[in-house]
Amino acid sequence: MTHGAGGRASAQLIAELFAPAFDNPALRRGDDGAVLCELAGLPLGARLVMATDAHVVSPLFFPGGDIGALAVHGTVNDVAVMGAEPRWLSASFILEEGFPFAELKCIVDSMAAAARSAGVHIVTGDTKVVEQGKGDGVFISTTGVGVRRPGVELSGANARVGDSVFVSGPVGDHGVAILSCREELAFDSPIVSDSAALHGLIADLLAAVPQVRVLRDPTRGGLATTLNEIAAQSGVGIALDESAIPVRPAVAAACEFLGLDPLYAACEGRVIVIAPAEADALVLAALRAHPQGREAARIGSIIEDPHHFVQMTTAFGGTRIVDWLTGEQLPRIC
Amino acid sequence: MSSAAVPASPLSPSSLPAVTILCRRIRVRGLVQGVGYRPFVYRLAFELGLAGWVRNDAEGVDIEARGAAPLVERFVARLRAEAPELARVEAVEVREAAPERGLPGFLIVESRGGQGTSTRIGPDSALCHDCLVDLFTPGNRRQGYAFTHCTHCGPRYSITRELPYDRARTSLAPFAQCPACLAEYTDPRDRRFHAEANCCPACGPQLALLGADGTPLADGIDDPVAGAVRLLRAGGIVAIKGYGGFHLACDARNPAAVAELRRRKHREEKPFAVMVANVASAAAVADLSGPLGAEAAGLLELPERSVVLLRKGAGTDSALPGVAPGLAWIGAMLPYAPLHYLLFHAAAGRPAGLDWLGAAQSLVLVMTSANPHGEPLVTGNAEAVQRLAGIADAFLLHDRDIVIRSDDSVIRLDGGGVQFVRRGRGQTPRPIKLKDDGPTVLAFGGYLKNTVCVMKGREAILSQHVGDLDSPSTVAFLEETVDHLLHVLDATPDRVAHDRHPDFPSTRLAQAFAAARGIPALAVGHHHAHIAAVLAESGTPADHPVLGLALDGVGLGDDGGLWGGELLEVSGAGCTRLAGLTPLLLPGGDKAAREPWRLAASALYRLGRGNEIAAFVARRYPGQEKVEGAAVIARMLGQGVNCPPTSSLGRLFDAAAGLLGLRAVQRFEAQAAMELEGRADRQRRQAGHAAAPLAGGWRIDAADATGALDFAPLLAALADWPVEAGEREGALDAAADLFHATVAAGLADWAAQAAKARGLGSVALGGGCCLNALLVADLRAHLNNHGLAVLEARQAPPNDGGLALGQAWAVRHHIHD
Numbered sequence A: 001m002t003h004g005a006g007g008r009a010s011a012q013l014i015a016e017l018f019a020p021a022f023d024n025p026a027l028r029r030g031d032d033g034a035v036l037c038e039l040a041g042l043p044l045g046a047r048l049v050m051a052t053d054a055h056v057v058s059p060l061f062f063p064g065g066d067i068g069a070l071a072v073h074g075t076v077n078d079v080a081v082m083g084a085e086p087r088w089l090s091a092s093f094i095l096e097e098g099f100p101f102a103e104l105k106c107i108v109d110s111m112a113a114a115a116r117s118a119g120v121h122i123v124t125g126d127t128k129v130v131e132q133g134k135g136d137g138v139f140i141s142t143t144g145v146g147v148r149r150p151g152v153e154l155s156g157a158n159a160r161v162g163d164s165v166f167v168s169g170p171v172g173d174h175g176v177a178i179l180s181c182r183e184e185l186a187f188d189s190p191i192v193s194d195s196a197a198l199h200g201l202i203a204d205l206l207a208a209v210p211q212v213r214v215l216r217d218p219t220r221g222g223l224a225t226t227l228n229e230i231a232a233q234s235g236v237g238i239a240l241d242e243s244a245i246p247v248r249p250a251v252a253a254a255c256e257f258l259g260l261d262p263l264y265a266a267c268e269g270r271v272i273v274i275a276p277a278e279a280d281a282l283v284l285a286a287l288r289a290h291p292q293g294r295e296a297a298r299i300g301s302i303i304e305d306p307h308h309f310v311q312m313t314t315a316f317g318g319t320r321i322v323d324w325l326t327g328e329q330l331p332r333i334c
Numbered sequence B: 001m002s003s004a005a006v007p008a009s010p011l012s013p014s015s016l017p018a019v020t021i022l023c024r025r026i027r028v029r030g031l032v033q034g035v036g037y038r039p040f041v042y043r044l045a046f047e048l049g050l051a052g053w054v055r056n057d058a059e060g061v062d063i064e065a066r067g068a069a070p071l072v073e074r075f076v077a078r079l080r081a082e083a084p085e086l087a088r089v090e091a092v093e094v095r096e097a098a099p100e101r102g103l104p105g106f107l108i109v110e111s112r113g114g115q116g117t118s119t120r121i122g123p124d125s126a127l128c129h130d131c132l133v134d135l136f137t138p139g140n141r142r143q144g145y146a147f148t149h150c151t152h153c154g155p156r157y158s159i160t161r162e163l164p165y166d167r168a169r170t171s172l173a174p175f176a177q178c179p180a181c182l183a184e185y186t187d188p189r190d191r192r193f194h195a196e197a198n199c200c201p202a203c204g205p206q207l208a209l210l211g212a213d214g215t216p217l218a219d220g221i222d223d224p225v226a227g228a229v230r231l232l233r234a235g236g237i238v239a240i241k242g243y244g245g246f247h248l249a250c251d252a253r254n255p256a257a258v259a260e261l262r263r264r265k266h267r268e269e270k271p272f273a274v275m276v277a278n279v280a281s282a283a284a285v286a287d288l289s290g291p292l293g294a295e296a297a298g299l300l301e302l303p304e305r306s307v308v309l310l311r312k313g314a315g316t317d318s319a320l321p322g323v324a325p326g327l328a329w330i331g332a333m334l335p336y337a338p339l340h341y342l343l344f345h346a347a348a349g350r351p352a353g354l355d356w357l358g359a360a361q362s363l364v365l366v367m368t369s370a371n372p373h374g375e376p377l378v379t380g381n382a383e384a385v386q387r388l389a390g391i392a393d394a395f396l397l398h399d400r401d402i403v404i405r406s407d408d409s410v411i412r413l414d415g416g417g418v419q420f421v422r423r424g425r426g427q428t429p430r431p432i433k434l435k436d437d438g439p440t441v442l443a444f445g446g447y448l449k450n451t452v453c454v455m456k457g458r459e460a461i462l463s464q465h466v467g468d469l470d471s472p473s474t475v476a477f478l479e480e481t482v483d484h485l486l487h488v489l490d491a492t493p494d495r496v497a498h499d500r501h502p503d504f505p506s507t508r509l510a511q512a513f514a515a516a517r518g519i520p521a522l523a524v525g526h527h528h529a530h531i532a533a534v535l536a537e538s539g540t541p542a543d544h545p546v547l548g549l550a551l552d553g554v555g556l557g558d559d560g561g562l563w564g565g566e567l568l569e570v571s572g573a574g575c576t577r578l579a580g581l582t583p584l585l586l587p588g589g590d591k592a593a594r595e596p597w598r599l600a601a602s603a604l605y606r607l608g609r610g611n612e613i614a615a616f617v618a619r620r621y622p623g624q625e626k627v628e629g630a631a632v633i634a635r636m637l638g639q640g641v642n643c644p645p646t647s648s649l650g651r652l653f654d655a656a657a658g659l660l661g662l663r664a665v666q667r668f669e670a671q672a673a674m675e676l677e678g679r680a681d682r683q684r685r686q687a688g689h690a691a692a693p694l695a696g697g698w699r700i701d702a703a704d705a706t707g708a709l710d711f712a713p714l715l716a717a718l719a720d721w722p723v724e725a726g727e728r729e730g731a732l733d734a735a736a737d738l739f740h741a742t743v744a745a746g747l748a749d750w751a752a753q754a755a756k757a758r759g760l761g762s763v764a765l766g767g768g769c770c771l772n773a774l775l776v777a778d779l780r781a782h783l784n785n786h787g788l789a790v791l792e793a794r795q796a797p798p799n800d801g802g803l804a805l806g807q808a809w810a811v812r813h814h815i816h817d
């Protein structure tokens, strides 16, 4: 990559790399923006949903994924947890001067593959190059637009006392995979990111259980942070059962070593589901019927609590607060 | 309150020949309400034949005394010299006044309350001698009655809902007194006059013995106490309701029962406290020899009935296996409630008379706070049955409610005096006296072992031990404690103080409390607060700077760093950090505080010997599964992955224990440090003296006398200590001794240089490491040799249990409106 690539270099990059990888009718037109022509086919009462996410990850390639696939999955999931079917993506690249073309090609190909398998089109985009040392290889920002069917109403503010809380699979895989890969910490069993697009799983779930009240993907800050956000938004407390929360043994062991709590480690392919308790069996059946939800579990319930605490019954039978941290997990043992 | 008129005595002034008649108004300040002070005044006046009256009011007790001059003077002299057992008289102020009521005789008149009353309730107090006699006197109507109390004894704080302290506002309210009790209650000459907990078997609470499912046990229907003793003797675990909460009790001499209690409470090695019938029984399970032993025995017998940490005797561990494993001390307390005496009496076969009370008794009970793992003390009956399900085999309880929880207080003697490890029952709400007045401050404390503090006027009231704020129920208890304390102290805070840590629930509650009332909430650095607590209780003037040695675990410093071994300059105006210990990395953050082997690895890394970590760990911790990942830890240290640096002295102790291979994992807080102290203590007692500090064992980095203190040479010596060769126990004891001696000498050297450079004459010691008696004794001696005065925590715990006191003091003086 050359710094200050002019129009010609930029056009070349688009023609040689992005256009063939992301090929679709909107992109083929070569305009500054995309006309979302399929809108005409929206069912009556459907709504458009838009979400955006900037992706920064180190290392760029990690077990189970890379920044390209992650940039698709992250935004697709943000659209999907709104109850919408993701359709279109935009993609902006910020490239560090001198970044190897071959690596960029890998990232773009991976992105294209992820988009294809998620059934979304990357319809517009942009590229900027920054001076060496002013970026971390590649940053990718994506915006997604999807279509929400009539009647679907999901929000973090919808949790009600008595509802059940589920997670679609083991937590912490992505965060721990990234950390152990970045720091070259070798653990006995390799830890692989859970990065995946969840719209298929979510569509199946919503079809089977329209009563679902809240969907959230526990990305940055992990399960603990996301549940705290929901508790605050809904004005409720959440009671978790530690033994019910799925955590892979390798992730648990690595966290044990690192002194980290897997509940705060990011997931990129998990969804939190909150639904009325009478739908427990339906939710579990719908999740577990999908390959991405085979390890889904009911992990707790919504309770009344003026503090809006997320609390957890531990293996000892005690109860501890699962804090909403201001920043890092700061030591506190005095 | 009711008034009681009593006819003039035969010695009434009117019947005497003409002498000078005086009228004096006397103001008595201090803890003089709810302790039988007015009946005491009444009896005194009656005896001397004085006229006048006595009443309670917002400032204490107000007295008018009229009579012949010598008698009035004698009356005043005796007020200055005598007081009821539980009263704490601070001032007797006398002035001339015209009589306010001209009635003959002496009266106890209506209390004058009104707004702004500072009427105080006393702490809970152990059964007094007179009540003990009632309890065991055949024919006494309270013989064998578990709720025998008078104005000199019994529960107060734990049964009071709100003030003023009278029966209707206590948990005795549902029990209407029978005519006999009412007669005592209304007779100023009776020691039960206005004893709010007064009752008898005819009108008061009753005991019951319930099984694990909460239904009455057949074996305890006629005699719940005897039934409970039979269960205890058979190895059962019985929850016993005390003043401020339930205890879980078992036979401390029964190893199976003790092990079962540990299993059910998920409490692996943390020591249990025991209750023994009397000092003679304590002497059978601990070392009470010598002057220190005698002093400790005296502490056991104080009406506060704290748990006293006693040096173990040669036979302690074999007599009480598993009760306090691996430590040099055992916590013991004497009975405080009538129920406890009844249990020991039944266990002794119910001998007649009182002689058994002084004789050694075989029954020793483990008495541990009844709480499910890490949660607050259980107080309600239904709550007990529910929350202690699976832990207690039976419940010995009664129908007098506990209004507010109080855990047992824990104290120890450290050569410099008594020190609190934990402040609770028997102490709360006794105020800590201050030098200065100032705004009312509510301080929310820290995170572990938390307490809150209300600073009002010239007093600071530290709450009872609240606990670790990691569970929702403890946070709820914190809020409850704040409410209750503000209520009973009638305090309206002007400011709120909290720790710097943004994620402590105490910090968040403090901020919410302040926001709701529109008052400022201010953060105080953790170690600033530790030192300020010592300044508060020692009456150091706010404008008088002192050197502070904060010897602690980890707390957030003013720069956001993880402090814990700091040299500070502290005054009312604020806190300046002069220097800290050279930091060690914490591989895994808080995890490192639980696993000393990680700090051993960190110390090696610090010594530039990171490549030795794996081999070292394999050698010092052979075959231990926990330490298999030494290579990962080495990598974490090298890469700086979750390895925050800390200057904590507590972690230096952990590093020392880790380097010696003492233990890979701590089963309870400060276990490794306590083992090191115990070993050093044993070594010194055997050798008859302490080790000399390691020559060159520390460096002070900068030339300006306020550089970092670096114990790297000491750590290197411990890393290479010949533990594997020769006699292991002796080698470890000697290393522990050397470590204590060197750390104390290094700290003293550091502080002395800084004191000289800054022109300061006293050093305040604060932080959890100050509970290490050996360390502090050495440090005190060194500092005194350097001509420095040493200020220590004596009224509040030096650990985080005293943090709120320091926060309140710092915020009161720091901010000038």
Ligand SMILES: [Fe+3]
Pocket: A334, B526, B530, B552, B553, B554, B555, B767, B768, B799, B800
């Ligand atoms: Fe502390």
Ligand SMILES: [Mg+2]
Pocket: A052, A053, A074, A078, A219
């Ligand atoms: Mg997102």
Ligand SMILES: [Zn+2]
Pocket: B127, B128, B129, B130, B131, B132, B148, B149, B150, B151, B152, B153, B154
């Ligand atoms: Zn008494």
Ligand SMILES: [Zn+2]
Pocket: B177, B178, B179, B180, B181, B182, B199, B200, B201, B202, B203, B204
């Ligand atoms: Zn009665």
